[in-house]
Amino acid sequence: NAGVTQTPKFQVLKTGQSMTLQCAQDMNHNSMYWYRQDPGMGLRLIYYSASEGTTDKGEVPNGYNVSRLNKREFSLRLESAAPSQTSVYFCASKRGNQPQHFGDGTRLSIL
Amino acid sequence: GDSVTQMEGPVTLSEEAFLTINCTYTATGYPSLFWYVQYPGEGLQLLLKATKADDKGSNKGFEATYRKETTSFHLEKGSVQVSDSAVYFCALSEYSGAGSYQLTFGKGTKLSVIP
Numbered sequence: 001n002a003g004v005t006q007t008p009k010f011q012v013l014k015t016g017q018s019m020t021l022q023c024a025q026d027m028n029h030n031s032m033y034w035y036r037q038d039p040g041m042g043l044r045l046i047y048y049s050a051s052e053g054t055t056d057k058g059e060v061p062n063g064y065n066v067s068r069l070n071k072r073e074f075s076l077r078l079e080s081a082a083p084s085q086t087s088v089y090f091c092a093s094k095r096g097n098q099p100q101h102f103g104d105g106t107r108l109s110i111l
Numbered sequence: 112g113d114s115v116t117q118m119e120g121p122v123t124l125s126e127e128a129f130l131t132i133n134c135t136y137t138a139t140g141y142p143s144l145f146w147y148v149q150y151p152g153e154g155l156q157l158l159l160k161a162t163k164a165d166d167k168g169s170n171k172g173f174e175a176t177y178r179k180e181t182t183s184f185h186l187e188k189g190s191v192q193v194s195d196s197a198v199y200f201c202a203l204s205e206y207s208g209a210g211s212y213q214l215t216f217g218k219g220t221k222l223s224v225i226p
Contacts (some may be wrong), residue, residue: 004154031211042200042218043155050211090154097162097204097212099145102154 002026006091006103013081013110021076021106023091029101031094032074034058034066036087037105043090049074081110113138117201117217124191124224132186132220134175134201142203144168144177144184149198149219158186158199191224198222 007022025032030051035043035058045058049068063085065077074093078085086109092100117134124130136142143162147155159168164179173188184201201217 033214040218042216045213048211048213056211092155094212097143097206099157099160099204100155100214102147102156104152104154 004091004093004101004103006089006106008106009104010107011109013078013108015081015083015110017081017110018077018079019081020078021089021091021108022073023075023103024073025091025093025101026072027093027095027101028071029093029095030071032068033092033094033100034064034074034076035090035092036060036085037090038087046076046089083110086110113142113203113205113213113215115201115203115215115217117199117220119218119220121221121223124222126193126224126226127190128224130186130188130191130195130222132199132201132222134184134186134217136182136184136201136203136215138182138203138205140205142205144175145202145204145214146173146175146184146186147200147202147216149200151197155200191222193224193226196222196224 004025033048034046047066052071089106091103094100145160146158148158159170161168161177167176198219207213
């Protein structure tokens with residue numbers, strides 16, 4: 001029972017490079033979320049997908065794009081990485097008004 | 112909009128001490144309330160929840176009561192252990208339309224328990 005799986009766990013990029021963070025859940029949840037966690041800021045919502053085929057912006061969407069590939073997978077893409085995007089990224093999923101389940105995070109550093 | 116305010120840390124306690132982490136919220140409707148815990152190097156895990164006024168959530172010796180009159184959801188534990196050292200997040204969930212419920216988090220409180 002894997003829950004929410006994020007890959008990679010760690011990544012270092014140079015400014016201007018692009019990359020995609022992957023997230024997959026095996027709990028048949030409808031809703032999926034991407035957050036970033038920065039010191040003293042708590043978790044801030046980047047994008048979410050209420051159901052397969054839909055995506056919406058959260059609190060801090062600039063510089064990111066997302067794809068809800070199917071019900072299981074929700075990817076986050078940085079087209080041109082900037083040092084301000086150095087953070088820990090968490091994916092989460094849930095059903096209805098049940099609590100969210102979180103992955104273990106991707107630690108991303110941009111030089 | 113919705114917001115969650117929790118006491119700033121870090122909080123350092125001796126083992127077996129009493130713990131309180133304060134959390135207050137603002138919301139337009141009737142949110143569900145949660146406490147999540149994050150151990151070093153890991154993601155967030157649900158610790159406990161309450162879905163309506165006067166509900167008490169409890170788990171692993173931690174408790175929190177949904178107080179609508181004071182818009183609060185304070186986390187308490189009678190006797191902390193070294194293994195409770197972690198970051199604790201208060202959060203609320205409210206319906207935001209189109210079948211979606213959004214979580215709003217507090218900024219987190221880091222707890223360190225020393226032997």
